[in-house]
Amino acid sequence: MTETLTRPPVDATPPPRQPTKRRRRAVAEEPGKRWMIHVPLVLYLLFTLIPFYWMIVFAVRPTGSTQLVPWPITFEHFDTVWNDIGFGIFFYNSVVMGLGVLVFVTILSVMGGYALARFRFRGQRVFLLAMLCSQFIPGAMMLIPLFVIFKGLGLLNSITGLIIAEVAFQLPLSLILMSGFIRNISVELEEAAMVDGCSRLRAFFAVVLPQLKPALVAVGSFAFIGAWNQFLFALMFATRQDKFTLPVGLSFTLGEFNTDFGALAAGGVVAAVPVVLVFAVVQRFLVQGLSAGAVKG
């Protein structure tokens, strides 16, 4: 897996002037066909980026302005949402929740994934089946019983409660993904280390964990983004404004007709920037991590 990590730089600097033995050559051979890539790509880029641009424009131009390229820009909307509407607090809550879920989902999915990949134990099939089935449970439909449980456990209006519930819901899929990653790491090295006197735990940290890096990045970023975007639970289980997360705060600025569009846009930028940045950094690992075979389970 370390090889897949170093592959992009190699790709980026092909030996000059040598015909590379890749199927991509087919495209290079037919320069006339390049429009078949460029035209749809540009169209799709427009579809992706115009909505983002529209939001940014609304966020930085004064109320009432209709300039498409706003200048001078203003930060009054950010000041409003961050200080007056409370996005500063929502942001903090979302960060705590995102990091908490990231840490617990990653650790627990490595533990469980390792158990599934490296042991045969009684009840394993049932466990796997239960986790697959859990994917069919609609979060929206669990609101009623979960509300009762949360109330009983005193977890209403608490970020800890949100973290626990979100971890429970994310864990099955992450765990299945992680067991796929671990299964793909050859077991021989690990066995060799254990023959040489390493405990299973030391063998894990010395042999398996270093090779798991892309998987950790993929699963961890999935977890963070999922938690950052969680809406229904956060809406149902937080009634006090100081416990709102960003999606909940944002949902209160929505409304098609009587909305402060500047505030909505600025709030949207605040909610979007961290995940989009995280995503831009990790998307390469995400594709590599998934292509390492996790999809095939």
Add this chain to the structure above:
Amino acid sequence: MRTRTWAPYALIAPTLVLMAVFLVYPIGSVVYYSLQRYNVTQPWKNGFAGLDNFKQMLFDDPLFWQSLAFSAKWVVVEVGLQLLLGLVLALIVNETFIGRGMARALVFSPWAVSGVLTTGIWILLLNPSTGIFQQLSQWGIGSPGTSVLGNPDTVFEALVVTELWRGVPFFAILLLADLQSIPKDLYEAASVDGASRWRRFTSVTLPHLKDAIILSTLLRAVWEFNNVDLIYTLTGGGPANQTTTLPLYVARQAVDSHNFGYGSALTVAGFLILLFFSIAYLRLSKFGSRA
């Protein structure tokens, strides 16, 4: 490593506890509530109801059937279009061109955006007073004051396009990952044999992608069926319940009318329907049949 030890149980113990408390127990209580009259606003009527909730749902509630039909339409249209566009997008960004890394990061980025934020962004874009249609009408295209979300004739299309914006990257990422795992010599062998580009796609690429396509469409179908954030915040199920899905109907039963018994019966029905279709699909794909 087939030793009999306690280690695997210790490793999955925390997961088991979490799943028991937050997944298994709630499912059990949903089933229990579904057989009860349980309405927070009318507690004096609470009690065992047998199958009354289900009878009402099946024979006496047109909105149940309407929301179910809309859910089916929503899932089929969304997943079909997302798969198609996602596949095309994955094939495009799998080619070599200048700025490919940047292009990938940009076209995939809506994947990271939440349903609520997607709603926010598209309300800015689609609202009749300051949205894109207003801008276009100033340039002489279309008419001013077009409200695609308030109009029963266009609300479905607007909803579909909005969810596509966020949903296509999911398929593109998964399929791109799988495209990259296709051995290059397969293509070379096919080229040597004189296979055209289209032929290489249908006889090398597609068969290789089959498993990934089956798994990703199933996962996505379940997620789209259960998708509440976007529809709830963008249309609220309206106009006139036209875009109410089954989970949204449940959420409204729970949140607005506090009719927990009936809402739970709807939940059980939705879960059974989903499970039935998923098992049929998994059987077809032979997923999980590892040696």
